[in-house]
Amino acid sequence: MSSVKLKRHPINKRKKTQRSLFQKLGVRRLPPFVVILGLCVLLLWGSFHNNALTSNLSTLFDTTMAHIGFRLEDVVVEGRMRTNKEQILTKLELKRGIPLLSINLFDAKEKLESLSWVKAARVERRFPDTLLIRISEKEPIAIWQNQNKTYLVDYDGELVETKEANKYKELPLVTGHKAPEHVGQLITLLEKFPAIKARVTAAMHLRSMRWDIRLDEKVDIRLPEKNAESALEYLLVLENRHHLMDREIMTVDMRIPGQLILRLTPAAMQRKVTLGKDV
Known part of the structure; x- marks a missing residue:
């Protein structure tokens, strides 16, 4: 507070x-x-x-x-972590001494919820002289890149337009027109596989309603549209047994049920052709 x-x-x-x-x-x-x-x-x-x-x-x-005393002397804000306090005052046009009852609570709520970081807001008068503002902020789970612009995205697909997206480098970078709508589902799925989630650096949402995920900034995993969870379970087994991510593999294609297609890096392919050796 x-x-x-x-x-x-x-x-x-x-x-x-x-x-x-x-x-x-x-x-x-x-x-x-x-x-x-x-x-x-x-x-x-x-x-x-x-x-x-x-x-x-x-x-x-x-x-x-x-x-007679019902004028604004104090504004108390609860839940503010990332929203700038000056933004709140400017948005609501609040000044000390204005009549407390002249503040339109519904308008104030709408104005607050138009701020980038604010997901929901509640505004109450506390007589004789205080305005209480409770806000819940968006929690970013990914960075969405679209047309050379970057936005933070929360679980519900709501965007945070900010110039500070580079401060959240630990979040995966997602692309695709409908990526914000579906990234919450992807993160929920990946949370079932912490070892894989920790290595996801980027993800691309395709028009076919499926995801390609990139691990360690080098290996692309092409997940199927359906049964993506089963595919990740199999990927985890392969990684534990064969350490796929440590090999010179560029793509792991899991789109077709029952099939696994591996694409080697150009260097590994050249060596295989020249020397006839597997990576």
Whole structure:
């Protein structure tokens, strides 16, 4: 939980005419609940007349609420890890001293959820003077490269447009038009095979709705569209028995059930042709 500093709003520098108006209305001498009730009645009455009157009464209501103490003095944010606090204040246009009741909570929620890192937001008033913001942020699981741009992607395929994607080099790089939609399923699958997942450096989602994954930045594994889990189980057995990843192999094609096709590196192929030796 963090508290955000607010700039002072001009409402605190009241003009004499405003003060005299409050004094004439007897605001200082009336209990707050009486003032609030009276203004609510006025607003309800004004809503049946004209927009200009309603607007004036609404302004009077907000100003009076601030006058009797219901003005914004503090903003408390929970769940913020990556979202910049200045972004929050700028997005919501918050300043210290504005009437607490003038803040539209629904609009504030929508504005917060438009920020890159924010997945969901909840905004509450805590009387007399605090705005409580609870946010949940997106957790990146991969970096999506598309048309020379990079985005962070979370489990649900939501994107985080950031210039700091290079700080997440430990995440696999994924490509493919629909990669963000399906990368969560891929990561869930790979989590069943930690030894393989730890070596995945990139993945490509194909139009045929399957994945090619790259291990150790050198070996491409072509997974089948169906039964990819069984293919990974078999790959793990082969790796444990024959150490495929340590050999001069460029591609392991597992797309056809019951078949395994290995493609050697160009150097290994040349040596095999020249010397007639296996790698």
